[in-house]
Amino acid sequence: MIRAYSKLHNCQEPIILFGRMLALGLDPDKYTFTFVITSCSHQLSLVYGEMVHSMAVKNGFESDLYVGNVLISMYSVFVKLEDAHKVFDQMSDRDVSSWTSLLCGYAKHGEMGRACEIFDKMPLRNNVSWTVMISGFVGVGRYIEALSYFSDMLCDDEVQASEAVLVCALSACAHLGALDQGNWIHGYIGKSRISVSSNISTALIDMYAKCGKINCAAQVFNGISRKDIHNFTSMISGLSIHGRGNDALCVFYQMLVENVKPNEITFLGVLNGCSHSGLVDEGSSIFYNMESLWGVVPKIEHYGCYIDLLGRAGYLERAFKIVKSMPMDPDIIIWRSLLNGCRIHRDANLAECIVNHIGELNSRSCDGGEVLLSNLYASLGRWEGVVEVRKLMGERRNESNPGCSWIEVGGVVHEFRVADTFHPQIAEIRDNLNEILKKASLRGYVAKTMQVSFDLSEEEKEQAVAWHSEKLAVAFAMMSTLPGTAIRIVKNLRTCEDCHLALKAISKVFGREIIVRDRSRFHTFKEGDCSCNDYW
Template sequence: ISWSKPTDLVALLKHFNFVRTCHSFCSSTTFPAIPHSTNQDPFVHRSAKTLSCLLKQRPPISQLKQIHAQVVTQAFSSHASLTLSLIHCYLSAKTLTSARTLFDHYPSPSQPTRLWNLMIRAYSKLQNSQESINLFHQMLALDHLMMVVPDKYTFTFVITSCSHQISVVYGQMFHGMVIKNGFESNLFVGNSLITMYSVFARIEDAHKVFNQMSDRDVFSWTSLVRGYAKNEDMGRACEIFDTMPLRNDVSWAVMISGFVGCRRYIEALRYFKDMSCDDKVKPNEAVLVCALSACAHLGALDQGNWIHAYIDKNGITQSSNISTALIDMYAKCGKIDYASRVFNGISKPDVHNFTSMISGLSIHGLGKDALCVFHQMLAENAKPNEVTILGVLNGCSHSGLVEEGSSIFYRMESSWGVLPKIE
């Protein structure tokens, strides 16, 4: 056998190791049932059509590996449609490495645009990853015989990836390519550009994109509002919000969180009240948490009680974030007993719930109680963070628990990885 490249042998060895690994799955009989199947062993001579049917069911990762083993051992690896389905399934299972391996060995002269889009989209969801951009450049570098033309989805996904980079340069470069290829008025591409420019505080550029879009949806409007709110220009955010043809819960959440972020708590609660009067939308978790935060900063116990009653009346699940916000609100409004009642009603408190309760007890001068909750936290294997340590140390300080506080201080780095700071 002649090898054109040394890497061919490496690739073959990797492939052999994969087949050997997959072979161990072939004794399992945990495949999902297939309509009109016979009584034959589920791993004996499955047809390509049958395997394709199995893949359409989006099986869990253990079964997916078994199906992949069948594809390899029965020499179906040259079936492009099966490979595409496997990639779909691996991406659905968030197993990006396996999907990329199949992509790199796709059984065709070149991968179709749809497949490039799948991979670019998968990488675009990763923070601090440049692989979407690398893949896009790789796609453009194909020679004319294998040339793949990027479409509106390609640009949407790669520009989304640009939002995770440290510089706006890539986004500007792809924006130029969007214009050159005639996609500047496309809804999805436009939305991704608005988001990207907003991330880098280029809000005027985002607004220009918005103005050039022939078609806009609620996401377009909300993205622009978010851009102005993020840059603390709540005046412009309000102007755009007031002219929105349609608002959803995210639109309201952006406005309310924007006001809270700018420490304009009264306006935040006013917008929350307006939202609660709108029959077309219901407050989501983000809205409720922001509204409770505004109540906490204002000491607005009556509004906080009303929000708590609203949560109970409408059967809204008290998530960790909502419970934490309720504890914080009651503690800062002087109702530490109410805060304790919320905390004690949580079946399995997490680090945020514990931290909020400890901090609340500390600001009320209840250092022994804060220390008790801290020990409960350690007993339940919840790892304290920097805010937790600060809260319990404040509690010890206010209650004269010098020995206990000193013990926690000297253990904070070795036991919990929290570095001492000026606070």
């Protein structure tokens, strides 16, 4: 009975039966403790688990393999990792489950340093232990390490890649824009005759879309015989970040025809696509019919997408009224979306009002809004406003995230930061970038320095925008790849106007296709034009 009930979550029956068993004078064995402790892991409090642990010690089972394994798992569930480690250390006999349980505890809670120490000491590793490490690195955003461990795992003849680990590896490729490695994994799946599940298909669609190969994503999508909500949503989101809002809507309508009900994430993708394509009427219709037609109540994230749609299209007052009438309090993302619309349409008065609202939320959240306002003032030449905002930021000690770009060359991911000095080839890269910009300037490129938020000389402003991370990445790619090779870059921030202008010029002068995925969408620069049509 205890064993049967222990499989149910949030069920106290095993604990109650265990108490009755003790009251009857019956002695529990190691199996009893194993099932009761497993049940304790599903409770809201650790109290029961600690009590049963004490009884297990009194009955001489503190070093038993099975009891020890479930104790490690239980303490890990309650984030008592030192207690879990203490149980592990006291075990006289350990198996791969003992090591993996402890490893999983640290990895699940983001302590990858400790997880690495345990993993390195493991006498035997299995599929689960490798998956724990790779998924752990993905979970904390350490995608390069995740792919490194995935590569090492494939060298282990005793282990075969599972669906879970393949999905994690593809996710890492997607975040890094590592197309070569993503392509290799896709090929590996085919050669190994691994069954392509819905999860793998969705991960492949996401990977290709985020690596700039939306047509490859579409091929995977079209090859799925029975598409589910995850396949549709991934395809819609992929098309949206590529600025193909009309295509995203077509997939959405196809989804409805096939009687697949959209969920909250689906609507985020659709609204995002409308936003990047300026489809105000279509986006408005979908937003206002989410609940009545599909039973999905708009959440703050959906309001954020809709406000972004209106702001980009220039409907600032309309967007502001919606923000003030929302059924929930607007968060920092809502205000920044509206503020971005002010930046695009150069409405400093409304921007000032919005920054005041942001300041009322949380001083720590102000930096992004104040940077946008500062840039807006700079673009209008209102340097007194720039000084005032920067002074306020200094008082609050707000720091904006530095620009960072990643590029994969020869299967290796390289990272560049704004004004980078750490890359081993940085001197050569800077020299090459200067030559590239000189040639681009001969064909009409003029640095756009309006948003440099300092009252500097024009020459100093040009230098300030020259070392942006995506420009450094492009310069590195052009000296590291063959002429005509497409350049693919991932950036953590929105691409600035000068970089956008420069990359258009570089694509024309050097005949290179440059694909940049910034914080919100893709830009494909080719022959002097951008796929966003300067709407971003």
